Amino acid sequence: TTHYLFIVVVAVNSTLLTINAGDYIFYTDWMWTSFVVFSVSQSTMLAVGAIYYMLFTGVPGTATYYATIMTIYTWVAKGAWFALGYPYDFIVVPVWIPSAMLLDLTYWATRRNKHAAIIIGGTLVGLSFPLFNMVNLLLVRDPLEVAFKYPRPTLPAYMTPIEPQVGKFYNSPVALGSGAGAVLTVPIAALGAKLNTW
Numbered sequence: 001t002t003h004y005l006f007i008v009v010v011a012v013n014s015t016l017l018t019i020n021a022g023d024y025i026f027y028t029d030w031m032w033t034s035f036v037v038f039s040v041s042q043s044t045m046l047a048v049g050a051i052y053y054m055l056f057t058g059v060p061g062t063a064t065y066y067a068t069i070m071t072i073y074t075w076v077a078k079g080a081w082f083a084l085g086y087p088y089d090f091i092v093v094p095v096w097i098p099s100a101m102l103l104d105l106t107y108w109a110t111r112r113n114k115h116a117a118i119i120i121g122g123t124l125v126g127l128s129f130p131l132f133n134m135v136n137l138l139l140v141r142d143p144l145e146v147a148f149k150y151p152r153p154t155l156p157a158y159m160t161p162i163e164p165q166v167g168k169f170y171n172s173p174v175a176l177g178s179g180a181g182a183v184l185t186v187p188i189a190a191l192g193a194k195l196n197t198w
Contacts, residue, residue, distance in 0.1 A: 044185050047185045067101075077091065
């Protein structure tokens with residue numbers, strides 16, 4: 001019972017960490033201007049949490065379930081901000097599910113080999129997550145307009161946008177985000193799996 005209670009606590013807390021990792025997740029302005037940081041933090045958190053959860057159950061499909069929980073959680077938050085009068089594009093819901101499906105597919109295809117899930121699955125998450133999210137962000141109406149017209153109330157005064165200087169970071173560095181995410185995801189996911197065996 002204690003072991004199952006522990007995994008529930010880990011699942012809930014890792015979900016919260018992923019959703020709030022570096023505060024690069026919800027808001028349109030930061031999603032665009034800090035895409036590399038967003039890609040690294042989110043792909044790493046997804047891989048660590050999903051692999052830990054998947055290896056605990058030993059069932060392919062658990063990673064997708066884990067990503068679905070985070071997606072629902074974030075859509076609820078998006079709805080809450082929308083209800084407060086912010087535009088629909090104020091919050092962009094990250095695309096976790098396809099990358100988690102690749103992780104599950106790797107685990108299933110390698111006959112539940114946890115090392116393959118960490119190395120191959122973690123790399124696939126790190127490479128695919130930035131690409132899926134770049135496509136998602138391209139659908140945003142005008143991220144810079146949203147960012148400057150609707151600054152976040154929680155933003156510190158020294159970070160409040162004054163003039164659209166953020167545009168110089170608007171290069172969408174997908175390759176850098178993918179590479180960094182892939183490189184960092186594997187060793188951190190391996191650490192998460194190691195902790196799972198203790």
